[in-house]
Amino acid sequence: MRRRAVSGALYATPAAVLVGLFFVVPLLLVAWMSLHRWPLLGKARFNAPANYTAIADNALLGDAALFTLKYTVLITVLLFAIAFGLALLVQNRRPGVGFFRTAFFLPMAVGFASASLLFLGLLSEEIGPVPLSGDSPALGSAVLLVLWRFAGFNMLILLTGLQAVPLDVYEAARIDGATRWQLFSRITVPLMRPTIALVLTMMITGSLLAFDQFWILTRGGPDNSTTSLVMVIYREAFVRLDLGSAAGISVVLLVLLAVVSSVQFAVLRRRSV
Amino acid sequence: MRTSYYFTGTALAILFLFPLLWSGWASVRTDTGFGLDNYVRLFSSANGIRAAHVLNSVIVSALTVAGTLVVSTSAGYAFGRFRFPGRDLLFLLTLAILMVPYATILIALYVLLGWLGLEDSLVGLSLVLIVFQLPFSVFMMRNSFEAVPIELEESARVDGCSSFGTLVRIMLPAVRPGLVTVGLFAFLASWSEFFAPLILLNSTGKFTAILAVVNMRTASHGSIDYAALEAGVVFMAVPCLVLFAFLQRSYVRGFTSGALKG
Numbered sequence: 179m180r181r182r183a184v185s186g187a188l189y190a191t192p193a194a195v196l197v198g199l200f201f202v203v204p205l206l207l208v209a210w211m212s213l214h215r216w217p218l219l220g221k222a223r224f225n226a227p228a229n230y231t232a233i234a235d236n237a238l239l240g241d242a243a244l245f246t247l248k249y250t251v252l253i254t255v256l257l258f259a260i261a262f263g264l265a266l267l268v269q270n271r272r273p274g275v276g277f278f279r280t281a282f283f284l285p286m287a288v289g290f291a292s293a294s295l296l297f298l299g300l301l302s303e304e305i306g307p308v309p310l311s312g313d314s315p316a317l318g319s320a321v322l323l324v325l326w327r328f329a330g331f332n333m334l335i336l337l338t339g340l341q342a343v344p345l346d347v348y349e350a351a352r353i354d355g356a357t358r359w360q361l362f363s364r365i366t367v368p369l370m371r372p373t374i375a376l377v378l379t380m381m382i383t384g385s386l387l388a389f390d391q392f393w394i395l396t397r398g399g400p401d402n403s404t405t406s407l408v409m410v411i412y413r414e415a416f417v418r419l420d421l422g423s424a425a426g427i428s429v430v431l432l433v434l435l436a437v438v439s440s441v442q443f444a445v446l447r448r449r450s451v
Numbered sequence: 452m453r454t455s456y457y458f459t460g461t462a463l464a465i466l467f468l469f470p471l472l473w474s475g476w477a478s479v480r481t482d483t484g485f486g487l488d489n490y491v492r493l494f495s496s497a498n499g500i501r502a503a504h505v506l507n508s509v510i511v512s513a514l515t516v517a518g519t520l521v522v523s524t525s526a527g528y529a530f531g532r533f534r535f536p537g538r539d540l541l542f543l544l545t546l547a548i549l550m551v552p553y554a555t556i557l558i559a560l561y562v563l564l565g566w567l568g569l570e571d572s573l574v575g576l577s578l579v580l581i582v583f584q585l586p587f588s589v590f591m592m593r594n595s596f597e598a599v600p601i602e603l604e605e606s607a608r609v610d611g612c613s614s615f616g617t618l619v620r621i622m623l624p625a626v627r628p629g630l631v632t633v634g635l636f637a638f639l640a641s642w643s644e645f646f647a648p649l650i651l652l653n654s655t656g657k658f659t660a661i662l663a664v665v666n667m668r669t670a671s672h673g674s675i676d677y678a679a680l681e682a683g684v685v686f687m688a689v690p691c692l693v694l695f696a697f698l699q700r701s702y703v704r705g706f707t708s709g710a711l712k713g
Binding site for chain 1: 477530544556578644669683695
C-alpha cells in the first residue's frame with residue numbers, strides 16, 4: 179500500500195510542480211509586488227501601503243468597477259436563462275436534437291478574440307448586416323457576443339447535470355401526482371445544484387475578468403464608458419508602467435472574487451472528495 | 452408540442468449559425484463581386500499576418516496540447532486511482548485556479564517568466580497556457596479514470612502489470628473520450644488565446660496569429676479594414692471548426708459520459 183502511495187504521488191508530481199511554480203508562486207508574488215513601487219523596468223522599492231491608498235483616488239477604477247459589476251449581473255442572468263432554456267430544449271433524444279446541440283455549441287469553436295472581431299464587423303455600420311445602434315451599443319454588442327459564444331457551452335454542461343438525474347426519481351414523483359413545475363423546481367434544480375454552482379461560478383468569474391471583448395469591440399470607449407477592471411490593470415501595468423499599482427488592484431479584485439466564489443465552491447465541493 | 456420544438460429549435464439554430472455563415476460570406480465579398488482580395492490584404496498589408504505568426508501559433512498549440520495531455524492524464528490517474536498525502540489539497544489547489552483572476556496572475560507571471568529567462572518566449576507562454584487548462588482537464592481526467600471499472604485494473608494487476616503498464620495498456624484506451632475532450636479544449640484555447648500572449652509576448656516576430664489579426668484592428672487609427680478582419684476571423688476559425696467536426700462525436704460523448712456528473 180505504501181508503494182501505491184509513492185506511485186500516486188509521483189503521477190501527481192508534474193501537476194504539483196506546474197501548479198506550484200505557475201500558480202502558487204505568482205499568487206504570492208502579486209501580493210509581494212503590491213507592497214512595492216515596482217516599475218516595469220528598474221529596481222523595486224518597498225512603499226506599502228501606497229499602492230492600496232492610491233486605489234481610492236483612481237477615478238477611472240471606480241467607474242470601471244461599476245461598469246464591470248453591471249456587465250456581470252447582466253451576463254450572468256441572461257446567459258444562465260438562455261443556456262438553461264437551450265438545455266431543456268435539447269435534453270431528450272429525438273430526431274434533429276444532435277443537429278440543434280451542434281448548432282448551439284459551434285460558436286465555442288471560434289476563439290473568443292476571433293469572435294469579437296467577427297461581431298465587430300457584424301454589428302458595424304460599414305459592412306454589418308445588423309448595425310447596432312441605441313443607447314449603449316458598446317455594451318449591447320459585448321452582451322450579444324458573449325451570449326452567442328457561450329450559451330451552447332453552458333448548455334452542454336447543464337445538459338450533463340440534467341441527464342445525471344435518475345429517471346426513476348421522476349417516475350416516482352409523477353406517480354405521486356407531481357406537476358411539471360414541481361418536477362422541475364423540487365427535483366431537477368436541487369439535484370443539479372453542483373452543476374448549477376459550477377456554471378454560475380464560471381459565468382461570474384468570467385464576466386468579472388472581461389477583457390478581450392471590450393479591448394477589441396470598443397477599446398474601452400466611448401469616453402472610457404466600457405472600460406473593465408482588467409483593462410485598468412492592463413493600463414496601470416503596460417501603459418503607466420507601474421506593475422506595483424496593477425498588482426495592488428489585482429489583489430483587491432482577487433480577494434473580492436475569492437469571497438464571491440468560495441460560497442459557490444462550497445456547494446460544488448459537497449459532491450465528492 | 453412537437454411542432455413548437457422543431458420551430459423553436461430551427462429558429463435558434465439559424466440565429467446561432469448566422470454569424471458564422473456571414474463572416475464566411477463577408478470574407479470573400481469584394482467591391483466587384485466575390486474573390487480572395489480580402490485574404491490577400493490580410494497577409495500582405497503592413498500590419499497583417501505573416502507565415503511566422505502562423506508558425507508561432509502552431510508551436511504554441513502543439514506544446515500546450517501535448518503538455519496538457521501528459522500532465523492531466525498523469526494527475527487524473529493519481530487523483531482517480533491512488534491515495535497519497537496531500538492529494539485533496541493538490542486537487543483543490545488545482546481547481547482554485549478557476550477562481551483566481553487570470554489577469555492578476557499574468558502580471559506576476561510576466562515578472563516570474565522574466566526571472567526564469569522565459570521572457571517573450573513561446574515555451575514560457577505554453578507553460579502558462581497549460582496551467583490555465585489544468586483545472587478543467589484534471590477534473591475531467593480524474594472523473595474519467597474514476598469511471599473505469601475497478602475490476603479491469605485489478606485483473607491487469609493480477610497479470611503482473613505495473614501501475615504504469617496498467618495506465619498505458621488498460622486505462623488509456625478506456626479514457627479515450629476524456630483525452631479527446633481535453634486535447635480539443637487545449638487546442639481551441641491555445642490556438643485562439645489572446646490575453647496571455649498579449650501580455651507575455653513583446654516582439655512582433657514572436658506574435659501568434661490572433662495577436663497579428665487583432666493588431667490590424669488596433670494599429671489602424673482611422674478606418675478599419677473590416678473585410679480583411681473577417682478574412683482573419685475565418686482563417687483563425689477554420690482549423691478549429693475542421694477539428695471540431697472530426698472529433699465532435701467522441702467529444703460530446705466524452706462530455707456526457709459521466710465526465711462531469713451533476
